[in-house]
Amino acid sequence: MPYENASVSERRTLPPAVAVSTVAFALRPPEDALIGDQQGRTGGADAAITLWLPLVRRTRAPFLGCWALPGGPTQWDETLSDTALRTLRAAVLRDPGYLEQLYSFGGVERSAEAQRLVTIAYWALYGERDLLAPTAPASGEAVDPRRDPERPRRWDDPDPGETTSGAPGAAPEAEAGRTGEARTDRRTPPGDPDPNVVWFSADRLPELAFDHAEIVAYALARLRSKTEYEAVAHRFLGPVFTLGRLRAVTEAVLGETVDPANFRRQALAQGNLVDTGEVETGARHRPARLYRFRDEPLTAPPGRPDQPTRAAARSRETAEPQDPTPRSTP
Structure with missing residues (x-):
């Protein structure tokens, strides 16, 4: 009916x-x-x-x-x-x-x-x-x-x-x-x-x-969480990219500044990135190396549990529903 x-x-x-x-x-x-x-x-x-x-x-x-x-x-x-x-x-x-x-x-x-x-x-x-x-x-x-x-x-x-x-x-x-x-x-x-x-x-x-608005907040929390430990930030980029570009995307998603040296070390240690052997062209500075992601990126570095950043944890606390039924908005 x-x-x-x-x-x-x-x-x-x-x-x-x-x-x-x-x-x-x-x-x-x-x-x-x-x-x-x-x-x-x-x-x-x-x-x-x-x-x-x-x-x-x-x-x-x-x-x-x-x-x-x-x-x-x-x-x-x-x-x-x-x-x-x-x-x-x-x-x-x-x-x-x-x-x-x-x-x-x-x-x-x-x-x-x-x-x-x-x-x-x-x-x-x-x-x-x-x-x-x-x-x-x-x-x-x-x-x-x-x-x-x-x-x-x-x-x-x-x-x-x-x-x-x-x-x-x-x-x-x-x-x-x-x-x-x-x-x-x-x-x-x-x-x-x-x-x-x-x-x-x-x-x-x-x-x-x-x-x-609640759905958007929950989606942003999921994106931040997956950026931390499931390597999705590269999906915003083209097939090849620099570590600097990947870090900028990660910062935009997490909403916080990431230390360049720590980011580089952690990104390479995870084993998801492959050095293409090429460098960017047209740069005004020293050209950076170009990387790509493996077809099947690892979820986490071997032997090391994932530790979400403060931004990811904050977003989950504020956006994730606290019970099976999300708050209603008439």
Whole structure:
């Protein structure tokens, strides 16, 4: 029974709606993107590095005109990761280089006056190569990324034999309004920036709808934690990079200064980096060595447990929900 046609008593027995929202981090917005402020856009390789993420302006109640994370209802013929990729492609016009499920947010009152909503949050990373890729087709139709030969395999891709139940196409507008998520079906010509999708610096975010500020904080905590002991910072960079560039990315993620000598020693001791034997070109100073990551980086140096930095520990204390049910934001 549709939620809007149900009585008050019947609505209490309806199952929650399921949607996906994704926090997508990048070191800079795509060149064709709209940005919320001009700070951080200018500057070349020597410019200060910061994190950016796309937000979607809501075009319906509740929270009409407010900013929210890209996302929307899961369609019948999609897995959860399919929904995350489809809505990211609609917002960013490109596939991310990394995608991981983050957490489930299901507070009783989080969807305001609409049907109760459970959101499966994802976080994604856009590296330099991802942002330079040709724009991907974006529409309201579901796209099964497993059938896209150009898309790299994600860590959480289902087994090749797994199937999804086929049925309807995109959810109707009423469904998008009921679930309350920032649905990213496009109404602009393919390849053109959506005026309702704008990139913001992660440290200068506007007020967000629902509990999306909590989701962003939790995603940032996860990113900081993984930067410490699972080597994900290199995913922001190209195939080769200098240690200085990798350190700058790490500092941007952790939000604190890292001692150059200690960083170099620890990065090389972990065994994840491979010296390419080449040096950077066009540098005004002594050219630095270029490194790449091994295909399967180690989780930690042999015989040495991981010790997250103070920044990672702080972010987990302030962002990680203290009980199985995150705080609700009407």
